[in-house]
Amino acid sequence: MTSLSEKVDRIEESQTIAITSLAKKLRAEGKKIISLSAGEPDFPTPENVKQAAIKAINDNFTKYTQNEGTPELREAVAEKFRRDNGLNVKASNILVSNGGKHSIFNALQTICNPGDEVIIPAPYWVSFPEMVKLADATPVILQTKEERGFTFTANDLRPLLTQKTKALIINSPSNPTGSVASEETLRGIAKLAKERDFFIISDEIYEKIIYDGNKHFSIGSIPEVQDRVITASGVSKAYSMTGWRIGFMAANEEIVKRASKIQSQLTSNASSISQAAALEALKGPQSDVEKMRVSFQHRRDVMMERLSGIDGMTLAKPGGAFYFFPSVKRLFGKSNGGQVLRNSADIASYLLLEAQVALVPGAAFGSDSHIRISYAYAEKELTEAVDRIAAAVTKLR
Ligand SMILES: Cc1ncc(COP(=O)(O)O)c(C=O)c1O
Structure with missing residues (x-):
């Protein structure tokens, strides 16, 4: 064979x-x-979210939607990113996908060319290196230290940067370590990304699960790098909606258009019913x-x-x-x-x-x-x- x-x-x-x-x-x-x-x-999953999905079914909201996500959900996600994350985004900067995982996959497929290098701090979420390889790029691992709470700074990144460095993946709060990157660290990384011209994929799926009075900081809110940051998040962890498969990215319009093109040939829109549920999750009570x-x-x-x-x-x-x-x-x-x-x-x-x-x-x-x-x-x-x-x-x- x-x-x-x-x-x-x-x-x-x-x-x-x-x-x-x-x-x-x-x-x-x-x-x-x-x-x-x-x-x-x-x-x-919260009761109001489940009811919104049931209503979507009863209303026959069960057909294809726009590939990028419904206009209402894209606007709600943009509003969430503006309100919670300080991102300067509109609905046209949002792509709704089949889970946060799909958003990251789309992001990598959109920016990588064969031979590009993508820096991944270790310990990392299991899928990052494999998704980089699926995009024909090479994962470059940055080892972080337990003694430093598995954090890293711009200076730790410098020795790994080459002509081929295309992007850095950040995941704060982190799976598996639970470490949280400080605003100061992220500002340093943003400065380096601008100086050395690379993208940042910021996986913020655990943004709502943060402790001790700390506030989540999104690197995409820094104006100097807003066009080179792809922020990925979703409803899976914050609203206990892992099975509903709704994730989203915020990025510059060119990236969103290209990522959307990839998605249109692979999965089309995320489930219409789940999108209705995610809309309620984002717009309904947050208690x-x-x-x-x-x-x-x-x-x-x-x-x-x-x-x-x-x-x-x-x-x-x-x-x-x-x-x-x-x-x-x-x-x-x-x-x-x-x-x-x-x-x-x-x-x-x-x-x-x-x-x-x-x-x-x-x-x-x-x-x-x-x-x-x-x-x-x-x-x-x-x-x-x-x-x-x-x-x-x-x-x-
Ligand atoms: C770090 C990280 N990113 C992304 C995801 C994917 O989330 P989703 O279930 O929305 O695809 C997970 C899920 O375990 C995760 O741990």
Whole structure:
């Protein structure tokens, strides 16, 4: 048979698959597995949003919409970006897509040429390097340090810049580390982007989940770089709407037109019903967003205290999103009588088998000495999971 696409060979398979299949197998055997691996809020979608979708169906709002998104939703997104993020945008600067992931994919396809380099700070969200490769560009990884809360500055970027640097991807608050970039840092990066002429893709999907009175800052609000920043966000995390698949980008009109052209040949518009729901999410009462944020902050505090007590794990305090990314390096070389633990996948398998807690090995996010723990779960489940993890770690010699 003739050969298949080599591009697909260059893309990594999701590294979470092994642990997920093992968790499934154990569950089927009747084991009470607690999974702390999901990247989605555990709350239901707000009632007003669900009702808006039901109304859309009953009103037969079930046909193709404009490829870029309905005019009402594009205007609502523009208004949200002006109000919450300080972006200088109109509806024509907005493209509505099938989830935040799709917005980032569109952005990369729109700006990259073969051989271009895109800088990705590690630890990174799993899809960034693979999406860069799908755009025929090369991911260039900037390693950040746990001691500095996984943050980085313009000076850290300088050594990685080349003639081929096309863009930098920023994700604040971050999945998987929960780190938040300060306004000062972002201003420094913006200055560098202008000086050295590169784009910034700012993935702000966790913008509403930010703690300790900090305010989210959007790099696209800096006038000097507004035309070279593509801001990606969506309703998935803020409104607990992961399954509805609505994301959006704000960018200069030329980029939006080109990204829209790509989308028109791939998916066309995002679901009409989901767009009606997203419109209500953005324009309706915002109290559920704050309720969820407060709850995540409380869970973070409870988890921070408990996880800090586990000997062998060290962790930075997350400033946003809903993940911990503790280092498990000090557990390497140890065992509980069986296999010696050597990397993040070994630790994740050990905790699954011994503690019956499923979490994601850090290797998936570009750091093999960490594990990712999601705390988008009920407090009772979280505390039981940490107790089990602590007991399993104590058994290691
Ligand atoms: C950092 C980051 N960006 C983007 C997304 C994608 O969001 P969506 O579900 O809207 O496609 C996720 C989802 O996990 C994420 O963690």
